[in-house]
Amino acid sequence: MxxxxxxxxxxxxxxxxxxxxxxxxxxxxxxxxxxxxxxxxxxxxxxxxxxxxxxxxxxxxxxxxxxxxxxxxxxxxxxxxxxxxxxxxxxxxxxxxxxxxxxxxxxxxxxxxxxxxxxxxxxxxxxxxxxxxxxxxxxxxxxxxxxxxxxxxxxxxxxxxxxxxxxxxxxxxxxxxxxxxxxxxxxxxxxxxxxxxxxxxxxxxxxxIVPEPLRALPGTEKAGDPPTPGCAVHAVAGIGNPERFFATLKAMGFLVHAHPLGDHHAFRPDDLRFEDDAPVIVTEKDAVKCRGMAPTNSWYLPVAARxxxxxxxxxxxxxxxxxxxxxxxxxxx
Missing domain, CATH: 3.40.50.300 (P-loop containing nucleotide triphosphate hydrolases)
Incomplete structure (x- = not known):
């Protein structure tokens, strides 16, 4: 499964x-x-x-x-x-x-x-x-x-x-x-x-479901400017349909390294840390679980129903x- x-x-x-x-x-x-x-x-x-x-x-x-x-x-x-x-x-x-x-x-x-x-x-x-x-x-x-x-x-x-x-x-x-x-x-x-x-x-x-501007993960507000289209990013998702999230980021122009996790995943710091310094982007739902554990260049993608x-x-x-x-x-x- x-x-x-x-x-x-x-x-x-x-x-x-x-x-x-x-x-x-x-x-x-x-x-x-x-x-x-x-x-x-x-x-x-x-x-x-x-x-x-x-x-x-x-x-x-x-x-x-x-x-x-x-x-x-x-x-x-x-x-x-x-x-x-x-x-x-x-x-x-x-x-x-x-x-x-x-x-x-x-x-x-x-x-x-x-x-x-x-x-x-x-x-x-x-x-x-x-x-x-x-x-x-x-x-x-x-x-x-x-x-x-x-x-x-x-x-x-x-x-x-x-x-x-x-x-x-x-x-x-x-x-x-x-x-x-x-x-x-x-x-x-x-x-x-x-x-x-x-x-x-x-x-x-x-x-x-339409994306809104990226926001810094809680605890990383001094992350600088958010990544822009064309950048390679690590996309991490612990939601029911992670492929939808990855597809949204690709449609926004990001080069996505996808990291799907189980729905309602209990995040740990290692889930957000990778060998390179590419930005990390998570879903808005996952962002509430990542406070204080994400590296500086970490963001979440708010979305809205239209x-x-x-x-x-x-x-x-x-x-x-x-x-x-x-x-x-x-x-x-």
Missing amino acids: ATDRYAAFWNRNGVGAVMLGPVEWLFRRAVTRRRARAATVAQWIDAPVVVVGNISVGGTGKTPLVHWLVETAAGMGFSPGIILRGHRGRVRGVMPVSADGDPRLVGDEAVLLARRTGRPVVIGADRPAAGRTLLNTAAVDLVISDDGLQHYALGRDVEIAVIDAGRVHGNGRCLPAGPLREPMDRLEEVDLVLGNGQWINGCGGMFE PDTETAVRLGELLGLARRRFLNRGTGS
Whole structure:
């Protein structure tokens, strides 16, 4: 399996996938039963809930989209907050996350969102408990869940599913024969399917992940000028789809020496030190874990989600729809 936990044979319906067919059948049955129970197990919290997720393993660009949604919601007059699992963090339970939080405790994505948005963030595998904690500890009137499409314990007013245009659905099969966490017909139930990178057949919109200017890694602010296109750089990525990061740097004109690491990798100083003095560039998500351990000439690449005009309008409408559905369930109508 590749460093982003995406198996090469998931891209084709070959021998490996076929041999895993019986296990896939059992997985599908379990998923179907969980989905059938969703309405009976869902716990609703006292605010509109928007879930941004996917049906496949690996990175699809959800977190930048969550950031965009949070900022858009704030511009519409909401006071949004964020919940997420806190993947690879050590906290067992529910905990608010600050911008200076320790990613080893609460997870890298949680600290990134707290820093980038400046909005309240709470982590917890128990999503309803995380949502209630968010509402009890901050002035929030809209809850946006980063991931959690399959966490049916949390009632949701709007669901948005994200698909990576580079991989789409792989071989279209469920785990472990393919990359899908749920069958593709699950997408027929969500409010909007978005393609990350381009329009995809069956999607209702698309967005791009666009790079912003390089910034010095925390603790290396005296690094001088950032590298410019044409320079050779060491690109280090511990994210779900590192190839997307490397491709972005190449498109910016850098000569990339790629160093893919596992998703949510726990960085050590040696991960950022090489025999030459070429600049080091990491992802924005990895940057929160590299404070105080990077050599001077080290940088990170901030990115932002940019929906096309039609998609941006539709996403804004969905935020309003979430509020209306919340009010309707509050009145029982």
